[in-house]
């Protein structure tokens with residue numbers, strides 16, 4: 001499971017508030033090689049989507065940030081970084097759990113679910129200056145060996161499902177391998193293939209689901225993502241609508 005560049009430069013932090021914040025600060029002062037990872041097993045103020053926090057018990061889980069410099073990527077294709085991050089985590093979970101036994105899904109835009117419970121979350125943060133993409137930090141939080149979760153967050157870990165502990169360093173190496181695989185596909189412009197892979201694991205695809213739009217609850221048929229990475233939904237009159245993460249919430 002060797003990689004060419006992802007994880008070749010690895011910064012382990014015994015403790016960090018947020019690996020994403022650390023990576024973003026570091027990038028302001030240091031010219032880090034592409035593929036550098038910043039990781040910890042003790043993240044104290046992990047950040048999630050929509051200003052949420054990402055909380056984990058010390059020593060049991062992984063918080064990892066991948067530093068990328070995808071100068072080849074057009075600004076309108078930035079959501080592909082979510083696609084490759086999600087696919088890498090999907091493959092990791094399939095490998096750790098044995099995919100046929102469990103229902104592993106990618107819930108737009110950033111959650112990986114196993115049997116409808118959250119096992120991983122993704123927060124990508126891009127730095128753009130003078131209209132140029134400078135760097136991207138792909139942050140991934142993985143629930144590996146934690147067994148107690150607050151019931152309100154509907155989370156699960158690899159240990160809770162597989163019944164045994166996993167070596168966190170081996171997990172990182174596996175994730176690096178899958179991450180690089182998909183990043184190279186992106187670099188060689190395999191957009192259609194990447195979308196097909198993503199769609200094939202899409203949570204609730206072609207099912208009717210209740211969503212909250214600005215506080216109003218409404219059922220929609222889930223159609224997948226559009227060309228910009230927005231969630232495409234069909235209403236009960238057959239009209240398609242595209243939503244970004246700020247506009248809509250799964251119920």
Ligand code: BTN
Nearest residue numbers: 018020046047048049121139141
């Ligand atoms: C979410 O589910 O809303 C996304 C959670 C992302 C958590 C990861 S852990 C590594 C990286 N550092 C952070 O502060 N957040 C991301």
